[in-house]
Amino acid sequence: MCQLLGMNSAIPADVRFSLTGFAARGGLTDHHGDGFGVGFFEDKACRLFMDTQPASTSPVAELLKHYPIKSRNVIAHIRKATQGSSQRLENCHPFTRELWGRHWLFAHNGDLKNYAPALDGVCLPVGATDSERAFCEILQTLRASSQREPCTPEQTFETLCQVTQKIACHGVFNFLLSNGQTMFAHCSTRLWYLQRQWPFSNAQLVDSELSMDFALTNVANDKLCIIATQPLTRNECWQQLEAGQLLWIEDGELIQKVQLEVSEQVKFQNAANLACV
Amino acid sequence: MCQLLGMNSAIPADVRFSLTGFAARGGLTDHHGDGFGVGFFEDKACRLFMDTQPASTSPVAELLKHYPIKSRNVIAHIRKATQGSSQRLENCHPFTRELWGRHWLFAHNGDLKNYAPALDGVCLPVGATDSERAFCEILQTLRASSQREPCTPEQTFETLCQVTQKIACHGVFNFLLSNGQTMFAHCSTRLWYLQRQWPFSNAQLVDSELSMDFALTNVANDKLCIIATQPLTRNECWQQLEAGQLLWIEDGELIQKVQLEVSEQVKFQNAANLACV
Structure with missing residues (x-):
C-alpha cells in the first residue's frame, strides 16, 4: 500500500512542513520506499517532482524540503508497490493529464482487483498500475460529459460520484484528485482530514521533532485543508473519514461530502483492520 | 526567442555536461532568463523539471547539474518570452501530453503569427503560447490517424511532415518532439546537430570552462545525437540544419531527413539574419 497527502488552500501556501513529515515515511519512519511524487499546482498548470528513490533519501525530496513552492493545491504520494514494477517511473504517482485546458493530478492508495476499464483511447495508461487505469477512466467519463468546455463544478462532482462508485466496487480506492482549483478526496479504508484556520496554533509533526507555530506565519484569512492517510501532526484535530465518503x-473549505455505497470487499477489509487494532 | 537542447541516445546517457553549458545561457552567458524546463524520458514515461526562475540561478537547475538522471531522450528549453506571460508555469516548455500510452514532450523556439488551430478538445492548451497550441495540433493530427494504437514509425513521420508544413506557414517553427523512443527536430531558422560516437574525444563547453573527455566515460557501442539552437561545444563537428529540414x-542515429517547403516569412527572416552576420 501507499500513503497520500493532499492540501487545498484559500491562498498559495508553503507545504514544506507537512512534506518533511510525510517524506520521512518514505523509508525512515515507515516502509513506503518505492519512490515518491509531489505535484504542485500554480493556477491551471502543475509541476510534478518524482523519483524512484525513497522520499527519505532522494535528492529531489531534499530539494523540496528547502525550496519554497507556494501552491493552492498539492498532491503527494509515497509508494509501497502492489501492482506494477516498483522502480519504473511510469508507475509513480501522482499521475497527470490535461482535461478542459487544465492539468489534473491523481494519486491512489489501495488495490483494485479484476479492473480492466474499457478505455476509448482519449486517455490511456503509460504504466501498468490499476491506479493509472482508474485515473484514465475518471477523465474519460468527465470528458464524455463535455468534450471541450468544463462542466459546472456541481456536474463534475456528480459525475465523479458515479464513476467513483463504479470503480470502488473493484476494491480499495482511497484517492486524491485535483484540477488546481478543487481537491476531491475519496476514502475506502483510511484517510484523515484537517482544517487549519484562525486562530492558528503550534503543530508538532508525528514523524519528526519539527514543530511550527502557524500563528506566527499565517494571517486571519488563511484557511487550508490537509488530507492524509495518517495524521501528520500530534496536537491538531484530525477527523477520520468514513468508508465511502467523497x-x-x-x-480551504469543505464544500460537499457525500456517502457512496461501500463494497463488501472494503467492508470486510475495514472489519479486519478494526479487529487488528 | 528561446533556446532548445535535445538528446537522443542508443543507451541511457548522462546529460549533465551538456545541461551545464545550456543552463548558463539562461541568464549568465545569454539572456534567456524567463524560466526553463528539462524533460527526461525513462522508457515510455518522462520526468519534467521546470522553474520560472532563470536556469543559471534556479535551485532546480542546480539539482540537475549534480543529480545523474540517465535517459535515452531529453528535451530542454530556456525561455525568453515572446507570447504568453513569462512568469507563469503554464507557459514554460517543454509541454507534455500522453498519446498511444506514451508520454510525448515538445519544445519550440520561434513565433507563430495568426495561428489559431481548430482543436477538437482531445488536447487543449493550458497556457497562452503559440507553442502549446502547435503541440496540441500535432498530437490531435497524430491521434486522428489512429485513435488507440500507435501508427508505424513511417506513418508517424509522414503525418508529422504534413502537420509541420502546415504550422510552419505561420512563422518561425524550430521544435523538438519526442515520445521517449524517437526524437524529431524541425529547423526554421536555427538548429545545429552533432553525433557523438566512437572514437570519442575531449569536448570543451562554449559557455563554461568545463571540458570532458568522452573517451574515458563512453564505450564503443555508445552513440548519441545532440540538437541545439547554438553549438554547445567548441571543438566538435556540429552541422547546421537548413531551413525546412525535419x-x-x-x-543515436539519423534515420531520415526530409526537406519541407519554407514559408516566405522564414526565408525573409533567414536572409535578414545572414545580412546581420
Missing part, C-alpha cells in the same frame, strides 16, 4: 474541497 | 532520430 469530499469536494475548495478554497 | 529530422527523425532514433538510437
Whole structure:
C-alpha cells in the first residue's frame, strides 16, 4: 500500500512542513520506499517532482524540503508497490493529464482487483498500475460529459460520484484528485482530514521533532485543508473519514461530502483492520 | 526567442555536461532568463523539471547539474518570452501530453503569427503560447490517424511532415518532439546537430570552462545525437540544419531527413539574419 497527502488552500501556501513529515515515511519512519511524487499546482498548470528513490533519501525530496513552492493545491504520494514494477517511473504517482485546458493530478492508495476499464483511447495508461487505469477512466467519463468546455463544478462532482462508485466496487480506492482549483478526496479504508484556520496554533509533526507555530506565519484569512492517510501532526484535530465518503474541497473549505455505497470487499477489509487494532 | 537542447541516445546517457553549458545561457552567458524546463524520458514515461526562475540561478537547475538522471531522450528549453506571460508555469516548455500510452514532450523556439488551430478538445492548451497550441495540433493530427494504437514509425513521420508544413506557414517553427523512443527536430531558422560516437574525444563547453573527455566515460557501442539552437561545444563537428529540414532520430542515429517547403516569412527572416552576420 501507499500513503497520500493532499492540501487545498484559500491562498498559495508553503507545504514544506507537512512534506518533511510525510517524506520521512518514505523509508525512515515507515516502509513506503518505492519512490515518491509531489505535484504542485500554480493556477491551471502543475509541476510534478518524482523519483524512484525513497522520499527519505532522494535528492529531489531534499530539494523540496528547502525550496519554497507556494501552491493552492498539492498532491503527494509515497509508494509501497502492489501492482506494477516498483522502480519504473511510469508507475509513480501522482499521475497527470490535461482535461478542459487544465492539468489534473491523481494519486491512489489501495488495490483494485479484476479492473480492466474499457478505455476509448482519449486517455490511456503509460504504466501498468490499476491506479493509472482508474485515473484514465475518471477523465474519460468527465470528458464524455463535455468534450471541450468544463462542466459546472456541481456536474463534475456528480459525475465523479458515479464513476467513483463504479470503480470502488473493484476494491480499495482511497484517492486524491485535483484540477488546481478543487481537491476531491475519496476514502475506502483510511484517510484523515484537517482544517487549519484562525486562530492558528503550534503543530508538532508525528514523524519528526519539527514543530511550527502557524500563528506566527499565517494571517486571519488563511484557511487550508490537509488530507492524509495518517495524521501528520500530534496536537491538531484530525477527523477520520468514513468508508465511502467523497469530499469536494475548495478554497480551504469543505464544500460537499457525500456517502457512496461501500463494497463488501472494503467492508470486510475495514472489519479486519478494526479487529487488528 | 528561446533556446532548445535535445538528446537522443542508443543507451541511457548522462546529460549533465551538456545541461551545464545550456543552463548558463539562461541568464549568465545569454539572456534567456524567463524560466526553463528539462524533460527526461525513462522508457515510455518522462520526468519534467521546470522553474520560472532563470536556469543559471534556479535551485532546480542546480539539482540537475549534480543529480545523474540517465535517459535515452531529453528535451530542454530556456525561455525568453515572446507570447504568453513569462512568469507563469503554464507557459514554460517543454509541454507534455500522453498519446498511444506514451508520454510525448515538445519544445519550440520561434513565433507563430495568426495561428489559431481548430482543436477538437482531445488536447487543449493550458497556457497562452503559440507553442502549446502547435503541440496540441500535432498530437490531435497524430491521434486522428489512429485513435488507440500507435501508427508505424513511417506513418508517424509522414503525418508529422504534413502537420509541420502546415504550422510552419505561420512563422518561425524550430521544435523538438519526442515520445521517449524517437526524437524529431524541425529547423526554421536555427538548429545545429552533432553525433557523438566512437572514437570519442575531449569536448570543451562554449559557455563554461568545463571540458570532458568522452573517451574515458563512453564505450564503443555508445552513440548519441545532440540538437541545439547554438553549438554547445567548441571543438566538435556540429552541422547546421537548413531551413525546412525535419529530422527523425532514433538510437543515436539519423534515420531520415526530409526537406519541407519554407514559408516566405522564414526565408525573409533567414536572409535578414545572414545580412546581420
